Amino acid sequence: MxxxxxxxxxxxxxxxxxxxxxxxxxxxxxxxxxxxxxxxxxxxxxxxxxxxxxxxxxxxxxxxxxxxxxxxxxxxxxxxxxxxxxxxxxxxxxxxxxxxxxxxxxxxxxxxxxxxxxxxxxxxxxxxxxxxxxxxxxxxxxxxxxVPYNLDPRAIYYRKDLLEAKGIKPPTNWDEFQAAAIALNDPANGVYGLSFPAGNFHITQHFFMGFMFQAGGSILDKDGNLVFGTTARDANIRALTYLTDFATKHKVTPEGIGSWDTPDAHTFFQQGRAAFGMGTGVLIGEIQRGNPDLIDKIGILETLQGPAAKLTAGFFNPxxxxxxxxxxxxxxxxxxxxxxxxxxxxxxxxxxGGLWPIFKSEFDSELTRSQPLMQEMLAKVIPYTTDFAYPGTGVPEMGVIDGEKMFAAPVNEVVIGQKTPAQAIDDAQAKMAALWEE
CATH class of the missing domain: 3.40.190.10 (Periplasmic binding protein-like II)
Known part of the structure; x- marks a missing residue:
């Protein structure tokens, strides 16, 4: 050969x-x-x-x-x-x-x-x-x-007790979510409105991707062409601004999230130090094993309705x-x-919570029925979860875009004050575009 x-x-x-x-x-x-x-x-x-x-x-x-x-x-x-x-x-x-x-x-x-x-x-x-x-x-x-064989979802968790104490209903859209995070921010008493990982790690881009979809943005178009910083630029800037404003403008996030990876965000939320926390499905198992007393106090938000769509991102692994x-x-x-x-x-x-089937016929299992947070994930997140390449199908370049964290960098750069959202999107577009050069 x-x-x-x-x-x-x-x-x-x-x-x-x-x-x-x-x-x-x-x-x-x-x-x-x-x-x-x-x-x-x-x-x-x-x-x-x-x-x-x-x-x-x-x-x-x-x-x-x-x-x-x-x-x-x-x-x-x-x-x-x-x-x-x-x-x-x-x-x-x-x-x-x-x-x-x-x-x-x-x-x-x-x-x-x-x-x-x-x-x-x-x-x-x-x-x-x-x-x-x-x-x-x-x-x-x-x-x-x-071929796909499992689903790895992303979600926004919330403290039911903190919301109920202030008479705030679980938010369902961007405006409500922003208002709730601001209202619940109470750093003097050790509680922040929102925690999320904003370090230059893979998990950071997973949550950014959800907000991109909700704003009408994407990385590819339906034909698999790169549009991250071209026709989708305005929507992606809007999503990046919305996400990073929680840290840079509204200041409802703890200091240091610019270096956070998944465990940091999960631990902080489980400590009761944030009203809302972005996490993977693995957090469900962590709560069940390590903090079972928290189960009744924690809920999962319905996928937010953004300016353009009600979608979020997750992995369908092969x-x-x-x-x-x-x-x-x-x-x-x-x-x-x-x-x-x-x-x-x-x-x-x-x-x-960490591994999910891809077949609808498997969702009504004894395991899912016995776990309240899994029921919430199934009802509120999984129906709205789609792939990173949406609305296109995959292309090989997406492996590098994802693997090299090319859309985690914009979140990190804005949160730490290195770039504006527009600069961060434009710079990431240039790096992505190089993959298509012959």
Missing amino acids: SDLKLTRRQSLVLGAGALFALGTRGAFSQDATTLTFWSVRLNTPELQAALLPILAQFEAEHPGIKVVNEPVSGNLVYPKFLTAVQGQLMPDVAEAYSYHPLQFAALGQMAEMDDLIKSWETSGRLKDVVNEFAYKKFFWNDHYWG MFVWNYSPAKEAAMTFVDWFTQPGRLEPLYAANP
């Missing part, structure tokens, strides 16, 4: 401009096929403990296939995959972060998954997917390069198969089996 010469676009999308040989990882033997399965979002001890019996069940039902699971630390995802491509050590199948399969499809490394999507359509599974962008995000160059795996057919069989509705309930139980 000949080396692949990378275009400038491919080099930027991959993040490494080098030539490499394509190798093999999976193997056939007389008696069994062995699949190497990299798990990225399932790498914690709790999730590994829940995953291994699922893999054992697959092997019991498919005695000709053995699955060797290799958990991958989230901090090592990008370098590990880059090294694997260059060193001929790609796994046969993997689950990972949002745009990985598109990045590697741009290099001819991913297997087409059109047949699997077609089978989902025939069986009715495709109609069961909660949002069509969950699978359309993987459609690029006339093919599907991955499974994908390496194009040069000698066990590609077995890998497709595994993906189809693994993603069947009802299959991953042990994983959801091991990480309540």
Whole structure:
């Protein structure tokens, strides 16, 4: 197999401009096929403990296939995959972060998954997917390069007791939310109106993305063209201004959020020091395990109605198969089996709120019914959650835009006083645009 010469676009999308040989990882033997399965979002001890019996069940039902699971630390995802491509050590199948399969499809490394999507359509599974962008995000160059298997939502949590004490109803739109955060700000008594992570971290851009959608902004248009700082510029500036004004103008956020990542925001909110707090679904499990007495005092806001839309951002994370795996057919069989509705309930139980199914038929589960915050997330956030590439489908460049935190930087730069919202948007647009240069 000949080396692949990378275009400038491919080099930027991959993040490494080098030539490499394509190798093999999976193997056939007389008696069994062995699949190497990299798990990225399932790498914690709790999730590994829940995953291994699922893999054992697959092997019991498919005695000709053995699955060797290799958990991958989230901090090592990008370098590990880059090294694997260059060193001929790609796994046969993997689950990972949002745009990985598109990045590697741009290099001819991913297997087409059109047949699997077609089978989902025939069986009715495709109609069961909660949002069509969950699978359309993987459609690029006339093919599907991955299939979704879980949802990772973002939400705004609030302290019911603090709102009730001041007779404030949970806000439902931008104006109400801003007014409530200002009214509830009481730093003299150690309570702030709002806490959110504004450091130069991935989580920062996740919340910014929600406000972008609500303002009518986006990164791509419906055809996959970059519009972040062009036709969507005004809406994106409006969203960035609205979000950062809480810190810079209204001053209802604690000092130091310009260096905050997810744990900082989660901890501060659980300490009762903020009336509103932006957090991931993982916060639900953290409250249940560490602060169960807080459950009755905490609610999740309905997705806010913005000037243009009632939408928010979340991740529909993929499974994908390496194009040069000698066990590609077995890998497709595994993906189809693994993603069947009802299959991953042990994983959801091991990480309540952190992992969500993508199939509507799975939402009415005993786990969801037994957890009030999960019921609220399901009713108030998940129906309005869409993908970062909305209103377009995915393009490989989105992997770099997301992975390099290109729209987290504007939030951080404005909060720490380095740039105005307009300057931050324009500078981020220039960096994004470079990815499309040939």
